[in-house]
Amino acid sequence: MYLNALEFLEEEREAWRPFEALDGLTDDQMDTPVAGAHGWSGRDLIGHLVAWQSLALAVANDLAVGPDSATKTRLDADWAARGDGINEDITTEWRRLPIDEVRRRLRTVPGELRGYLTVVPESRWLKHADNLRYFIDETIDHYADHQSDLEAVLDAAR
Numbered sequence: 001m002y003l004n005a006l007e008f009l010e011e012e013r014e015a016w017r018p019f020e021a022l023d024g025l026t027d028d029q030m031d032t033p034v035a036g037a038h039g040w041s042g043r044d045l046i047g048h049l050v051a052w053q054s055l056a057l058a059v060a061n062d063l064a065v066g067p068d069s070a071t072k073t074r075l076d077a078d079w080a081a082r083g084d085g086i087n088e089d090i091t092t093e094w095r096r097l098p099i100d101e102v103r104r105r106l107r108t109v110p111g112e113l114r115g116y117l118t119v120v121p122e123s124r125w126l127k128h129a130d131n132l133r134y135f136i137d138e139t140i141d142h143y144a145d146h147q148s149d150l151e152a153v154l155d156a157a158r
Contacts, residue, residue: 063124
């Protein structure tokens with residue numbers, strides 16, 4: 001699908017760019033539930049996406065130092081056992097965070113993930129079908145899945 005890592009990273013960067021607008025919400029807007037976003041607030045949307053990016057970052061960290069990811073194996077098993085219960089835990093955790101921490105993670109985690117992927121040998125992710133699918137699922141496809149939520153949150157803030 002991708003000829004090299006840069007091609008993936010550029011596509012991921014462009015897909016993420018619209019979500020950076022969430023940083024422009026006021027603190028009150030961050031915590032206002034939006035019906036058109038399944039009742040999520042901006043904080044909830046950020047938490048959902050950035051938490052999964054953080055998990056992908058942990059997988060990338062594993063793959064930077066070895067051919068396999070114990071984190072991915074654990075996450076796959078956890079998802080099989082709990083599914084959306086994981087997402088509920090993420091929402092609960094992120095609602096407890098100070099808003100400054102939510103904003104910090106929004107600003108830093110996506111770039112950290114991109115940075116780590118640049119040092120992971122392509123054979124361990126880009127040329128590895130299962131791992132590539134994982135990174136696409138947690139980034140590009142995940143962003144697309146939540147594009148309408150982003151639009152609803154931003155529209156509600158206008």
